Amino acid sequence: MGRGSLILTALLLLFFIVPADLLAQCSICTRTAAQLGERPAKALNAGIIYLGLTPFVIIGYIGYRWWQNNKIED
Template identity: 35%
Template sequence: MKVRMLFFLVMLFLLIGVSSADAQCAMCKMAAENGAQADGKPYLALNQGILYLAAVPYLSFSVIAFLFWRGYRRRREQEAELEA
């Protein structure tokens, strides 16, 4: 029962914090305005902005996953040496 109540409260808290869907970050808004003024293709600037913003989390996750994999591999090699 406590787990359900905690889950409900967390979800309620997260839903209260959701802002309007029409809100944009300053970077996206500026890219859309500049793209529309320059050549009438604002989607190109928005796509580049989205890729730029998405790169940091993907790179961070990749580095962390690589470090865990390397540590796991080294531990397995050490265990194999001890058994031999």
């Protein structure tokens, strides 16, 4: 298993271990979620966090690969 695969696996494990009890909703989404009930509101919140973190993971992976390919050997 390469270093990149190991880091990706660690990030995925961290993503699933961290609780999704963060408040990621704007005021409109909060009002909508309050009307839906507790369980759908938690699912909406988890979806917002997932959609927000996905670009960071992709850009981080691309940056890591770029850094690995351009690293100067001593």
